[in-house]
Amino acid sequence: MAINSKKLIKGIYYPPGDKSISHRSLILTGQAVGRSEISNLLEGEDVMNTLLVMRDLGAQITKKNGKYIIFGLPPGALFQPKKQLDFGNSGTGIRLLAGLISSNNIKATLKGDKSLSKRPMKRVTDHLKRIGASIELNKDSFPPIKIKGVGDAIPLSYDIKIPSAQIKSAIMLSALNTNGIVKIKEFKSTRDHTENMLKAMGYNIKVKENSKYRFIEMKNDKDLKPIKLNIPGDPSSAAFFITAACLKPGSKLIVKNMLFNKTRIGFLKTLKKMGGDIQITNQRRVNNEFLADLKINQKKHLKSTIIKSEEVPTQVDEIPILSIAASYARGVSIFKGLEELTVKESNRLLLIHQNLKAMGVKSEIIDFDLHIHGDTNLKKGGASIIHHHDHRIVMSFYIANLICEKPNKIKDKSSIKTSYPSFFKHINKHIY
Numbered sequence: 001m002a003i004n005s006k007k008l009i010k011g012i013y014y015p016p017g018d019k020s021i022s023h024r025s026l027i028l029t030g031q032a033v034g035r036s037e038i039s040n041l042l043e044g045e046d047v048m049n050t051l052l053v054m055r056d057l058g059a060q061i062t063k064k065n066g067k068y069i070i071f072g073l074p075p076g077a078l079f080q081p082k083k084q085l086d087f088g089n090s091g092t093g094i095r096l097l098a099g100l101i102s103s104n105n106i107k108a109t110l111k112g113d114k115s116l117s118k119r120p121m122k123r124v125t126d127h128l129k130r131i132g133a134s135i136e137l138n139k140d141s142f143p144p145i146k147i148k149g150v151g152d153a154i155p156l157s158y159d160i161k162i163p164s165a166q167i168k169s170a171i172m173l174s175a176l177n178t179n180g181i182v183k184i185k186e187f188k189s190t191r192d193h194t195e196n197m198l199k200a201m202g203y204n205i206k207v208k209e210n211s212k213y214r215f216i217e218m219k220n221d222k223d224l225k226p227i228k229l230n231i232p233g234d235p236s237s238a239a240f241f242i243t244a245a246c247l248k249p250g251s252k253l254i255v256k257n258m259l260f261n262k263t264r265i266g267f268l269k270t271l272k273k274m275g276g277d278i279q280i281t282n283q284r285r286v287n288n289e290f291l292a293d294l295k296i297n298q299k300k301h302l303k304s305t306i307i308k309s310e311e312v313p314t315q316v317d318e319i320p321i322l323s324i325a326a327s328y329a330r331g332v333s334i335f336k337g338l339e340e341l342t343v344k345e346s347n348r349l350l351l352i353h354q355n356l357k358a359m360g361v362k363s364e365i366i367d368f369d370l371h372i373h374g375d376t377n378l379k380k381g382g383a384s385i386i387h388h389h390d391h392r393i394v395m396s397f398y399i400a401n402l403i404c405e406k407p408n409k410i411k412d413k414s415s416i417k418t419s420y421p422s423f424f425k426h427i428n429k430h431i432y
């Protein structure tokens with residue numbers, strides 16, 4: 001369906017399974033001896049690549065009646081892969097698996113597509129080398145990552161200086177086959193699904209937080225127990241529909257079964273501050289993760305807001321769609337400290353700025369801060385969107401058609417398959 005400025009968002013919406021939890025569910029059940037069962041796994045390309053890699057490393061994974069059944073190997077028992085491990089577009093897949101492999105006595109080459117081959121890996125591999133693994137990177141920075149892992153990894157303490165769940169999780173996965181106590185200090189704003197799932201699987205892990213940092217202690221003296229998981233709906237995918245509903249007065253959307261983890265829902269706080277009419281209902285906790293349903297009943301236009309740099313990690317993947325909200329909100333919005341956006345699937349900071357400009361919205365980048373001059377007039381649109389095959393840029397600027405006089409032109413939208421294969425099906429269902 002073509003979407004345009006006359007359309008609204010309606011209906012009862014079920015977001016697809018959470019991408020971060022889907023990756024972790026395959027990796028961690030792949031390290032648990034016995035039968036695990038996963039339902040509502042996100043069948044996006046990123047997660048499917050992790051599944052294939054876990055199979056190459058020895059986990060038995062099959063699909064039966066829509067559910068995935070996994071029989072894992074104990075930590076340290078990964079098979080020597082027979083071929084190079086291909087992660088496609090997925091930074092989460094390659095970084096987390098680099099961690100897992102580094103403490104196994106195997107050799108592996110981890111590679112990805114054109115976009116992944118330009119993303120920084122040293123932020124992960126510098127930590128992993130310290131346990132004794134030999135690791136080589138292309139141009140000392142990028143994939144392919146060549147790893148010769150160690151079976152007797154050294155237990156260490158880590159102080160992570162970049163707020164990144166991928167760096168933390170890579171270290172945590174290397175700790176699964178490390179004898180002794182592994183300690184990690186990191187920013188508490190990063191997503192904590194690896195911690196939550198390890199706890200749900202009976203692992204020996206302690207987590208403490210103060211106002212800024214999280215402190216994790218892991219000891220591999222208890223086995224990972226197999227588990228039955230129902231993956232909650234992905235807030236990062238739901239954000240496209242939730243933001244669209246808040247953007248367009250007259251929209252009414254009910255969101256069911258969405259992950260409601262505080263490290264993931266910064267965007268809800270931002271939208272509420274902008275005047276988004278979002279009610280949270282039916283909060284519950286399953287397998288150490290919070291879930292909720294939402295009710296959006298938007299009557300008024302949004303107003304501008306400021307996102308502080310320390311608030312970015314809890315909405316890092318939602319900045320592109322929030323930039324569309326800001327462009328249709330009264331006043332100047334400032335999203336501060338977006339440096340990490342420059343090393344995502346594309347340089348998202350630059351692409352947001354360029355595409356907003358092309359569709360008729362004034363924005364500036366000042367020292368990694370994005371200033372967006374919004375108002376509630378329709379934008380001229382008709383822009384040829386530059387997306388470099390970045391799924392979240394494609395989906396954000398597709399949603400932007402709701403506030404444009406002329407539709408934007410987006411050539412090749414196939415990258416949405418990495419995180420949200422049912423995006424257009426959901427557009428057809430919820431945009432009237």
Ligand code: S3P
Pocket residue numbers: 019020021092163164165166167169190191316317340
């Ligand atoms: C993810 C962590 C985030 C996020 C990515 C998924 C994860 O990256 O942008 O889409 O599942 O751990 P960083 O941790 O590198 O910020």
